[in-house]
Amino acid sequence: MNERASMWEVMLIIFLPTIAPGLALIRILDASADTFRKTLLCFPIGLLTLFGISGLLFVVELWSILSLTLVLLLTNILSIVFLLRKVQIEQTTYTQWQKMEAAIHGVVLSESEPEIEHEVATQHWFQSNRNPVLQIIAGCFCLLTLVPILLFDRPFGVDWIGFSTLASNVGQTGTFEVQSPNEGLWTYPPAFPTVLAWVSTMTGTPVQQAILVLGHLSLFALLLGVWGGMDRLGAGASSVLAMGASFALFSKVFDSGYPTVASQLGLVVGLLIVLRPIQQSLRYHITAFIFLAICAVLIHPTGAIYLAALLFASLVTRERLSEGEKAQRKPIFFTSLVIISSMFVIALIFFAPRMLSEPVFAEYGWQGGKPMLMFNGPLMLFAGISVYLGRASLEIQLLSIWFASLWLLSFVHLIEGLADIQVLSLLSYTLYSMALHAYHIPLAVIVGLLASRSTS
Numbered sequence: 001m002n003e004r005a006s007m008w009e010v011m012l013i014i015f016l017p018t019i020a021p022g023l024a025l026i027r028i029l030d031a032s033a034d035t036f037r038k039t040l041l042c043f044p045i046g047l048l049t050l051f052g053i054s055g056l057l058f059v060v061e062l063w064s065i066l067s068l069t070l071v072l073l074l075t076n077i078l079s080i081v082f083l084l085r086k087v088q089i090e091q092t093t094y095t096q097w098q099k100m101e102a103a104i105h106g107v108v109l110s111e112s113e114p115e116i117e118h119e120v121a122t123q124h125w126f127q128s129n130r131n132p133v134l135q136i137i138a139g140c141f142c143l144l145t146l147v148p149i150l151l152f153d154r155p156f157g158v159d160w161i162g163f164s165t166l167a168s169n170v171g172q173t174g175t176f177e178v179q180s181p182n183e184g185l186w187t188y189p190p191a192f193p194t195v196l197a198w199v200s201t202m203t204g205t206p207v208q209q210a211i212l213v214l215g216h217l218s219l220f221a222l223l224l225g226v227w228g229g230m231d232r233l234g235a236g237a238s239s240v241l242a243m244g245a246s247f248a249l250f251s252k253v254f255d256s257g258y259p260t261v262a263s264q265l266g267l268v269v270g271l272l273i274v275l276r277p278i279q280q281s282l283r284y285h286i287t288a289f290i291f292l293a294i295c296a297v298l299i300h301p302t303g304a305i306y307l308a309a310l311l312f313a314s315l316v317t318r319e320r321l322s323e324g325e326k327a328q329r330k331p332i333f334f335t336s337l338v339i340i341s342s343m344f345v346i347a348l349i350f351f352a353p354r355m356l357s358e359p360v361f362a363e364y365g366w367q368g369g370k371p372m373l374m375f376n377g378p379l380m381l382f383a384g385i386s387v388y389l390g391r392a393s394l395e396i397q398l399l400s401i402w403f404a405s406l407w408l409l410s411f412v413h414l415i416e417g418l419a420d421i422q423v424l425s426l427l428s429y430t431l432y433s434m435a436l437h438a439y440h441i442p443l444a445v446i447v448g449l450l451a452s453r454s455t456s
Helices: 002-029 035-059 065-084 096-104 114-128 132-151 159-173 191-203 207-231 236-245 248-254 258-263 265-274 284-299 301-318 323-328 330-355 370-389 394-415 422-430 440-451
Strands: none
Touching: 002 035, 002 065, 002 132, 002 191, 002 207, 002 265, 002 284, 035 065, 035 191, 035 207, 035 265, 035 284, 065 191, 132 207, 132 236, 159 191, 159 207, 159 258, 191 207, 191 258, 191 284, 207 236, 207 248, 207 258, 207 265, 207 440, 236 370, 236 440, 248 258, 248 370, 248 440, 258 265, 258 284, 258 301, 265 284, 265 301, 284 301, 284 330, 301 330, 301 394, 301 422, 370 394, 370 440, 394 422, 394 440
16 A cells, blocks of 8 residues: 555656646747647656756756755746746737747737748647547557556666666765765766656655656656657657557666656657747747757767757758748757757767777667567558658658668667777667667657548
8 A cells, every 4th residue: 555655656746847847848849739739748848857957957966855856846936937928919029939829829910920820720720630539549558558557566677776776876975976885986867867866755765666657657758748749740649559569668668778768758859849840939949949958868868869860860851841941940950950069079078988998889789680670570561661652741751861860870789899989889888779769759650640640
């Protein structure tokens, strides 16, 4: 009974601080979202924000249980104040997201905005053509990921032992320093272990139970995020159901690789921004995007790499656009360059030097070969058919390039033993099991786009 009570306490303390920040960021990132889509996206975006805030506090050496609690409280207060602000009809100067929000709720703007009017009409059509039965099935599918929380009191696999050790350490000392009589410093992205330490301390729940709940809630949030992100293109339910055609991410969760899965919450933001950008969505929109990209970096580098690959794909497909479309996507183009460049610089300066004496490593072999087929085979078949049928679609082309760029990254494992190129060594260690997590979402959203009656 006590264990079940602790489980609900952990779920509650994770959910509560994420809802308001999630809704506030959705209001900026996707002003066209209706209540249904906001419900899907608020937890994934809010959880990503929670991870990011905790990680940032740790990076600037201000992390403690108290400081994180106070910052989360302040963040929620500011988010609620922001959400209570209404777009006034008599207001003459709107930001771009305010114009979209006003138009989606039927406010007639003083000046004609063809792009916004077209987007509003498109979103209304997508929203009115959702298949209710498919939405219910998708919801049940997502809820299945929470069943292990009810059945078990600790995770499978062994990775969680390391995260638990880190969480216990940071909860006691506020650092990743190894405690006496040992000496040293753990090198690991701080977001997941610090949130785990906070959750465990605040609820008094054993770390092994807290990590089980946090890990599976991260997967649940990721599925909701794919659903909500692709709903903006009319393919939400079909995309999340397509996730069921692959074992990959589910196997990673079963093996307790929770930070890797949680870091892919950044891809939810990428799908929202990249696949259907709005012209002149500057300042607030781009700032929110950059902030959430940083949050993904602080959880695990794999999510950041996959987000960078998605941004790279958007840069490649930009050359196929008309001049008008290029102008429309210009803000995203420059933001993509900034994010990709920043990630490369961080890897080069802060992490690559630590791999100075390490050769390229391939613990599980080439991740673009047999392992990829083993864990993603059926989904790859469906995606291949979808790519052929939808080859004229710009979105399908972009997603195909995204998948191809990830597959090309796997070639680093074919040069195992190569030394003296620290960036490649770092990449090989980071992506050692990428067949379990690199291809799942790109393939699923390709299938989802073609399977949806709204976009097929």
